Amino acid sequence: MEYALVCPPGEGETLRLDYRAFAYAGKFVVGAPGKSVIRTPDGRPAAPDWEPDEPLPDTVDPAAFDEDVIAAVSFSSDRTDPACCRLRYVTVHAARRGEGIGPRLIDETVADLAVAGFDRVRIAVNNPFAYEACHKCGFAYTGERTGIAELELERPAGSPADVDPERYREGLAAFRETDGELSRAERRFVAERLERGPPQVEGGTDSARER
Template sequence: MEYELLGWPPDGPKLRLDHERFSYAGKFVMTNSGKAVARAPDGRIVAAVAFNEDRTDADTLWLRYVTVDRELRGEGIGPRLCGLVRDRAVERGYDRLRIAVNNPYAYEALYRTGFSYTGETTGIAELILEYSEPTDDWHPDERERYQAGLEEFRDRDLSDDEHEFLEARRDSGPPALESHDGDSSH
C-alpha cells in the first residue's frame, strides 16, 4: 500500500470516488480541502481523507472525511492514512488536529492513531477527538476518557456488530498506539 498526501487546503485536488465503494464520495470533489490517499499496488485509490483548517483558528487542522473502500475496511488502512496526515500536519506547524467521528469503529481507529476523546460532541452527535503529541503510553486518565466516549455510543441505535464491539471493550483501556513508520508519502 502506498500512502500519499496530494495537497493542502485551500488548493486540494478533486478526487472522483465511486459512491458505491466509498462513503462520503461526493465530499472529495471539493477543491478547498487538502487530500491524502492510500493506493493499492495497481495504483487504484482504496482510501482517502479530506482535511481543512478550522475557520476560526488557522493553527487547528480538521480531518473532515475519512473513507475506505467497503471491501477493505477493518484492515488498518484508514488509521495509517490518518497517521500520515497527522505527521505531515505536525511537520507543517499545526498546533491542534481534530476529527469528529460518528461510529465506534472510527473512534477506535483514531485512538490507535493517537487521537483521544475531548469530551465534546458536535451538533450532530459526533464525538470530537484531538491529537496530542505522543508519549510511550496513554496518560492514566485516558482510560476514563476512552470509556466515556464509548459510553456515548452505547445508547445509540447501532447494529448488533457495533453493540458487540462496544461490549468487548467495556472496562478496557484505550487501544495500543500503532506505529506508522515506513509509510511512503510525497
C-alpha cells in the same frame, strides 16, 4: 500500497471516487479541502475483483474515477483555530475495509500536518469502530460533541495524545445513548471495550514514515 499527499488546503485539486465503493465520495470533488490518499503503486484498480451492487447510470463515465485510490481523507484548518487542522472525511474502498488502511492513512496524514506546522489535529466520529481506530492512531476523546452522535477527538500533531481511561470510557458510553441505532456487533464491541479500557497506540507519527 503507497501514501500520497494530493494537495494541501486551498489548492483546488479534486478526487473522483466511485460512490458505490466509497462513503462521502461527493465530498472529494470539492476543491477547497486538502486531500491525501493510499493508492496502488502502479495505477492498478484498488479492488480488481470487486463487484458493485448497482450499475452506473449511462451519464456517468467509469473511466473518470480514480480507480487506484484505496483510501482517502480530506482536511482543512479549523474555522476558529488556525493552529488546528480537522480531518473532515475518511473513507476506505468497500472491498478493502478491515485491513488497517484507514489508520495508516490517518497516521501518514497527521505526520504531514505536523510538518506543515499545525499544532493539533481533530476529528469527529459517529460510531464506536471509528472511535476505537482513532484512539489507536493517538487521538483522545475531548469530552466535546459536534452533534447528537458525533464525538470530538484530538491529538497533538507531533505525538500521540495522553488518554484518560475514564474519559475514553465516557466516550464509548455516549454511543449507548443511541443504543437503538447500534447494531448487535456495535453493542458487543462497546461492552468489550468498556471493560478493557483504551487500546495501545499503533503506528504513530514517527512509525508512519517507516516503510
